[in-house]
Amino acid sequence: MMSLTKNVRTSLAVGTTAVMAMALASCGGGGGSASGDCEPATKVAIAYQPGLGYASLLIAKQEKTVEKALPDVDVTWQEMNSGSAIRDGIVGGNLQVGAGGIGPFLVGLDAGVDWKVLSGLNNMSLYLNTMDSSITNLEDLEGAGSIAMPAPDSIQAVVLRKGAEEELGDAKALDSQIVSMGHPDGVQALIGGQIAAHLTSPPFQAQEIDEGATKLLDSYQLFDEHTFNSIFTKTDFAECNPKVVEELVTVVADANAMLTDEPAQAAKVLSEEMGIPAAEVEEQVTSEDVAFVNTPTGFATFAEFMESIGMIQEVPETGDMFFDTEATADAS
Amino acid sequence: MTTLQRDQDLSVPRDDGKVRTSRKTWGSLPTGPRRALLLLALVAIWQAYVSISGVNPLLISSPWDVAKALVEGFVEGRLLDATLITLRILLLSMLIGMVIAAVMTTLATWTRIGEDILVLLTSILNPLPSIAILPLAILWFGLNTTALTVVIANAVIWPIAINVSMGFRTVNPTLLAVGRNIGLSGWRLVRDVLVPAALPHTISGLKTGWAFGWRTIIAAELVFGVAGGKGGLGFFINDARYFLRTPEIFAGLVTIALIGIALDLVFSYVEKKTVVKWGMKSGT
Structure with missing residues (x-):
């Protein structure tokens, strides 16, 4: 009689364990990639949001500059509705590079997402x-x-x-x-x-x-004048993929140079991507409270305010917010 | 099978009573401990998985963290407030839904046109997932509690109406005839004969209605935090997600499940005290 009980118990336990393990493994699996062994990624998914704040990336996407610079990598672009959604994607391992405002980046960093900014995309007034x-x-x-x-x-x-x-x-x-x-x-x-x-x-x-x-x-x-959006990625990804990081920073710098120096040309490219007449885009791009600069600015100011009202627990060190790239030398 | 076989062989020399006393199988344990053991096992597996696999805590929280978040949420009051808000909207909507369902089914029992209207409306609106009308409700009523109430009332009206009218229609004709014989008609026939006779269906209608409403309100709150922003449980979960407080997401889910279980128990109790006691339905 006891053997029946034991058998039922064991099989129940084994059954549930197996089911749970499988279920958990399938939902947690994405997150654990590339932690120990370091293999360069073959796929890079870049997420951005709607609007002019992502113009540098939209130009890169339209001109396929990332794809050209990284011929061995399968690059995909994804438009998402909020920085939080992008953060979820990066934490879950479905996205490698995200673009977004200072808020979701700092909230993520504070909650323990191991990521840093590669480059600013622009300064804009909201x-x-x-x-x-x-x-x-x-x-x-x-x-x-x-x-x-x-x-x-x-x-x-x-x-x-x-x-x-x-x-x-x-x-x-x-x-x-x-x-x-x-x-x-x-x-x-x-x-x-x-x-x-x-x-x-x-x-x-x-x-x-x-x-x-x-x-x-x-x-x-x-x-005061502050970065609106920046691009960020997890540190383990950046360590394994120095070339991707380097090229992304360059691509953004090139796109920003185009937006600043040849706004008419940039507006033409953007107008296709955004579905707004080129003249209107050009007016927006050249507006005085819009600047396509690569150096992140204002992160510390935002962090101090967010800490003071309890949106984050502590103000991060500068070195914890930015990778050491060409764009971040004077980041604040 | 082999185990069963051996059990039978062994039981041959024994008398019946002995077999029964020594048969301490899983199934012979009382329901409570049985399920509690399973729950404990699940929680243990969960904790073990989190501790052993090294999964990112932002993705899966350990039961311990969830328990802490749950206690903190109720002590600090944020989770408690969210729960009360959700329950208040749900109860208000259910009340509205029940009144409308009652009026419609009463009319349907009285008049042929009422019946036609009920059949038509339930066949159109019942298959529609109630959350699907949320965008329309937002357009009509704005981003506020009214929109939520309308959506949830709509979710509960139809299952209740269908069940109650089914209850009315399947009332034993003899009972109805007796009612008529002693001179009951109209409202009094509904109140004194139809309603008690249809109670088993009414209760199961309420059960389905509440389940629909509960799912719908959580879904609707996930779509938008109720304006006046003091959001309910769906909002609580979404807010926790925005700030990557994963244990709070789990705590919100646990709360939703617990309330679901509690309300099911309430319905079972009501059934036990009424229809089961009256012999209209066998106990579960």
Whole structure:
């Protein structure tokens, strides 16, 4: 009789163990790649988001400069809606290189994602826009409806909290009004009157202003000139793939040089990728609060503010935020 | 099979009572300990996997971390608030859904046109996953609790309505005839004969309705944190994901499961005290 019990128990245990192990192995498997043995990657997936903030990457994608520089690597491009989604992809091992704002990068670094910035993509000012003429400052906005942005950890959320701290005395005063939306959806929602305000990025903020929106906040006034987006990857990937890293930094630098020196040419390339007339893109690219520079700026300023309001636990050392590349010599 | 064979051989010389007393099989343990043991085993495997495999803790948290997040979440109140918000919206929507379902099924029992309307609406709207109307609800009502309530009410109305009207239609004709004989009609016939007779179906309708509503509200909250941003459990999970607090994601999931189990127990208790006791349904 005891043998029956034991048998049932053992087989149950073995069965569940096997099933659990298989299930767990299949979902955890992606993350553990390239930790011990160091084989250069044959596939590199690069993720970016919609908008002008990724112009340097869009040009590289359109001109296939990464593919040409790395003929042995299978390069794929993926557009995603928020830095958080990209971070999930990198943590899960499906993406190797991501581009995004300072917010998701610092939140990830603070939570223990072992990654650093390869290069800045650009400096851009981010606006908080409203279509409601009765809202003229953050005090009016408080309790007036939803405020859309890509995610509650995005750089836009940091900007909103800084604004709330300065104007309302409480960084979290508007937190309860935040809703997560991709930039294009947010534009639709703002123009359609679904939300009270939208904290977005170029070219979306300019489109909204063309539709009659007014600007409530400007991130340059809160943080001075700062990096909007940068590209980052995990340190183990960078160690195993120095060539990929080097080429990516060069490709971004070349694209940024084109955007700065030949905006008309760059606008033509971008207009195909973004579906906006070239003249309009050129106007945006040459706007005064947009600069395509490779040196990351303002990370420490953002980190200090994020630490002060508890979005991250501690301000990282400069060496923990940036790889030593050509672009990051004067990073801050 | 061989084990069973041996058991039978061994049992031959013994008398029945002896076999029964010595038969300490898995199945002879009471349900509670049996399932608790399995749960413990699962948690142990989970902990072992996390400790041994060296999996990235951002992907899978250990049960210990999850337990800590769960306790902290309830002590600090963030997880508790989220749970209460979700439950409040769910209860409100269920109440609305139940009233609408009750009105519709009563009308359907009274009049032929009411029945046609009910059949038509349930056949159109029941197969539609309720979460599918969320975008429309957001357009109509905005990003607020109203949109959520409408979506969830829609999720619960149809299963309840279908079950209750099925209950009404399958009421023993003799009971109905007796009711009519003693002069009941209209509302009193519904209240005194149809409703109690249809109770087993009503309860299972409520059970299905609650299950639909529960799944829908979590899904809807994942799509957008309820405006007024004090979001419910779905929002809690999503927020934890945004800030890479993986143990909190698990803690949210555990809470959802626990509430599911608790409500199932409530329904079982109600069934035991009513329809099972009245002999209308066998106990489970």
